[in-house]
Amino acid sequence: MKDIIDGVLKFQRDAYPQRSELFQRLATHQNPSTLFIACSDSRVVPELLTQREPGDLFVIRNAGNIVPAHGSQAGGVSATVEYAVAGLGVTDIVVCGHSDCGAMTAVATCKCLDHMPAVAGWLRHADAARAVNEGHAHSSVRDRVDGMVRENVIAQLANIKTHPSVARAIEQGKLTLHGWIYDIATGRIDALDSAGKRFQPLADHSQVAPASRPLAQAA
Incomplete structure (x- = not known):
């Protein structure tokens, strides 16, 4: 300490x-332009990765960079998403996964979490990503985990679209969603393309199409 x-x-x-x-x-007052949703992992620091100043990012961090789908029981993540979009009027949301994610490793390898029931319950929000990942062939445990990280980002983008404030802002052309994966060892960030299928290096494709963009901007 x-x-x-x-x-x-x-x-x-x-x-x-x-x-x-x-x-x-x-x-x-604050006027952040972006809601950045990242893992609580100590190695992931959104402001450092993006080189932003205080006031630039509105940040949610939790185990596995998870956004539960909209439901009858609103939790802290849902409330924060709603405030960022409807209250602060952010124009972009980034869901950022990362390499060597402990949460996604536990899901991908079916690690026993009986001693951490709250964690096990929380990670159920990644069930859709796990189902998709299990349908793919993997050459190694690392490949399986990396696949889980990618599928989780895609799944959480789908989840966040179920939130009324997000769906409305996208429909009105006021909000764009982005899916990123940060590699801790190299500093590389890959971004999900507009088809929602492939991650491309941000350094090589700085104008990579967002995972979801306002209808007013759609080609």
């Missing part, structure tokens, strides 16, 4: 003064 406290003091001493004007502007 001492390292954390020392970091806070360093922030107050060094980092805050360098951005004092920015923090003064942010003191009474």
Whole structure:
């Protein structure tokens, strides 16, 4: 904990003064353009990956970068999605999976989670992705896990579209969805194409079509 406290003091001493004007502007309002949904994994830092400043991203982080489909019981993720879209008016949503994801490894390898029943219940929201992934041939355990990471991003994009605020914003041409996968070892990010089937390197296809775009922009 001492390292954390020392970091806070360093922030107050060094980092805050360098951005004092920015923090003064942010003191009474926020206007993020993007909702970034990522895993809680300590190795995944959305603001670092995207090189964004405070106030630029509205962030949801949880085990497996999961978005439960809209239902009668609204949870924290659903409420945060609704606020980002209907309250803050974000124009883009990124669902970002990552390599070596513990949550997706557990799902892909059918790891026993009897000692973590809450985690097991949460990961049921990835059942559709697991079913699709199990229908594919895999050459190794790593390939199976990587496939699960990809299918989970696709499945969570499908889930988020069931939320009324998201469906309405997409229909009105106000919101675009993106599916990304971050490779921890290389820093590479792959983006899902508009057909929702293939992930392409963002570095080679910086204009890669979003996974879901406003109808007003559709070709």
